[in-house]
Amino acid sequence: MDINKLQRENIKNLRPYSTARDEYKGQASIFLDANENSYGSPLEENYNRYPDPLQLDLKDAISKIKGVPIENTFLGNGSDEAIDLLFRAFCEPGKDNVIILPPTYGMYEVSANINNVEIRKVNLLPSFQLDLEGIAEAIDENTKLIFICSPNNPTGNSIIRTDIETVLANFNGLVVIDEAYINYAKQRTFIKELTEYPNLVVLQTFSKAWGLAALRLGMAFAARPVIDVLNKVKPPYNINQATQDIALKALQNIEQVNEWIKITVAERENLSKELATLPIVKKVYPSDANFILVEVENALSTYNSLVDEGIIIRDRSKVTLCEGCLRITVGTPEENVTLLDALKRP
Template identity: 75%
Template sequence: MSFDINNILRDNIKKLVPYSSARDEFQGEASVYLDANENSFGSPLPDAYNRYPDPLQLEVKQKISKIKGVPPRNIFLGNGSDEAIDILFRAFCRPGIDNVITVPPTYGMYEVSANINDVEVRKVSLTADYQLNLEAIAETIDANTKLIFICSPNNPTGNSIDREDIETILANFNGIVVIDEAYINYSRQKTFIQELTEYANLVVLQTLSKAWGLAGLRLGMAFASEEIIEVFNKVKPPYNINLASQKLALEALDNIEQVNQWIKTTVSERERLALELSKLNIVQHIYPSDANFILVKTTDAKAIYDYLVSNGIIVRDRSKVTLCEGSLRITVGTPAENDTLINTLKNLSL
């Protein structure tokens, strides 16, 4: 099934003339910059923050390109992955007309962005083992379905979605399939970035917030065809990634060995944490995880959550989420933090 971006791109976005910033109109270095109405005297900070940042973050993208094996022209950087999600709605979904499909339980921001943009959300629940219900998804798609969101590894369940099922949707859907890989660094499954040349309708989201430890920077990545990336760049604010974030990202991206070591430790601790928790009477089931957290079905999620809070330990109560009844989502901490959690739960009597 052939994908044509013009068939789903909103007419107003096709006609949109993006804002042209001063930094868009000049490339290279100069000795005197008098084009952007900046404060030419400098800033109170030691670095040159009086100047606007590179609107396309080319230096950061080049470094990411070397790590990910994707050309810079296929990379979009957003203020968190949430910005990329929002742009997808604004560029491809007509308010009050189009719809998107989500597969709960899943990351809640897809629905929030849809509601903000007045776009219908059609929910097709995962199966009991947290995999895609392909038949139900196929029945839910209609002529106005523009986006399908699949989080893999999935949040809050932690498992990876079957790769062949995702490929089936990619091959048979005329809209855009968004694979959110925020937790891919912890997964045994390979990234879908490698499939960009095969599927023109594929958008892969990743982030520097998890394995890279840069949640405070709010720097998300989208990987897609050049056509789709051009749409992202057309719709985004001119300077969506500030200069401080770009500089800090460049510094962080040089430390891949440290990040890889953290990943190994986290995966090891994930297995240890799951094993120790499984020995507790309050734990009924621990779901397999490819992420840096585990979903734990308990005898009384709210009581356990409240007990942990009273001991200064914060986890996430997911017991009211579809298919996660009675469950807590627990991030894998440092070995010391995990020990504190385990020992605290051993002292709980319900």
Template identity: 65%
Template sequence: MFDINTLLRKNIKNLTPYSSARDEFQGEASVFLDANENAFGSPLPTAYNRYPDPMQHAIKLRLKEIKGLPVRNIFVGNGSDEAIDILFRSFCNPGVDNVIIVPPTYGMYQVSANINDVETKKVVLTEEYQLDLNGIAEAIDEHTKLIFICSPNNPTGNSINREDVETLLANFKGIVVVDEAYINFSRQKSFIQELTEYANLVVMQTLSKAWGLAGLRVGMAFASEEIIEVMNRVKPPYNVNEASQQLALQALQNVGQVNDWIKETLAQRDKLVLTLKDMPFVLDIYPSDANFILVKTTDATGIYNYLVDKGIIVRNRTNVELCEGCLRITVGTPGENTTLIETLQQYK
């Protein structure tokens, strides 16, 4: 049985969050003299002299329509990285608790653990880039608070078997975090639909990938009301700035445009795979549910340096466990992909 009170840090249980001016008054008024803002405006075409909505209500109402979730189950943060950090600070006692990560995976889980002085137990994925359930079960102890699973996974691109994640959710007394940054490109359905089934599930998504808003830093977490309440209590009062809120809300009205880009990205990914697999230095291209592919080569570092010299930047992952000899290549525009292919065809 999941009990959030057995997981929370004692100081977080007793935390009184900062009460901002915009928390204490919400609504319309003609004169605002409560927040010590610059009443004269901003030296910009758009006035940013007022503090933003600390709870991002307009964005959450739009996300409610898109995701089919109540507002009380939605957290909006300064990128997904903020949600990761808040989970560490809420549930993990520094120097005492631990989390489980399953490399190769997104590197920020480890970085955030290090910042918060929390031990990471690494259970390496199988050769098929799937969960080692027995290894995870052996790694769990009384101080294990979180398990991070990236699906579709970065840098491998594949989705994690749904049944394996459900096994963890059903048997682990801590929190299972499913990071779905690339879910819009996947054939698998989101774990958001399972929130009513599992009180210990946190699903993270982002507007950085399919939505094309990486520069705005807007991330989302979806979870039970009690977990979201904790995250809102711990976050900074104005964690998402006004410009990002306004622009994100505009973008969220354009679902059709985003869906068209997703279809084009997937078509370009398939073309890229077909062309690359016939190149003599390509040993394997792993199945991808993301907007990138992981390509195993005869000389990842040599190819990477060659592309850099030509002004083309991919990601060299050869030093990552289970990714030896691999390059991670993001799917670009048709023109960018053509430039990449033509350049690689000249590689000796």
């Protein structure tokens, strides 16, 4: 894959904004280059200085956990920023197209619409697996991106690995594998295959297993030419200093995160078994995520009755292939008991 042919013409010639922190490298005691407030911040900690635009310390800490070099890592304001930048860097508005695989994460379509990029939908099979023949038929010379969510949202299942590899091996554009829920899955991450597939982009997040949804911090892993393009088009200081500092502290507590993952997976299995015994439940779909897709007799009525009791889930009954379904996040043991009790009431 030639990244120069894949990216938009205007991006090839783009000269990115050069920050004060880009132009100076080294140590200094007096900074009079970026027009910051020299007196500090009206807080216990000072945030008057601009953050590292490339988040090198945070990327180094992530590298030690993920085993991915810094130069293959991009950090975004949530994974949504990486998704948006992929459209802006590689898709010519009004000309190029992308392939999404419903039912799937809704931001792929939203970002495509914002960037005026054609969406080609190839529905998953009834098994929620890839329709490889349909994908092959949808691809043309203007197809730049294919988004594969695995484990998939909202269905919860992992996509068959060999099917993803088939797409990677036969597509000349970027294959974006969204692994937001990979920590809860038996299937291993695709980041180990970055050296094998130059067209592979893997998205992960701090919003799920790491419990940092409020920080809005996402990760993209890819070949260096792809990362270089993303760094060229991103805002100069897209990850604020407070987020970088808090994430660095969180990375020191990986044992706690792993314990929560074990508990969540165990609760997922228990909750799935309990849900399957309820009269209103038609089907409980297998899940590799921290949520469960459940088909019920009357999705909207069930959803509303839970809302009345202060329990909020997601009504997915109008989503392709998810007719009559609710998506339920796996809560704490106490929350799961409260949910089940509410569902048992007539």
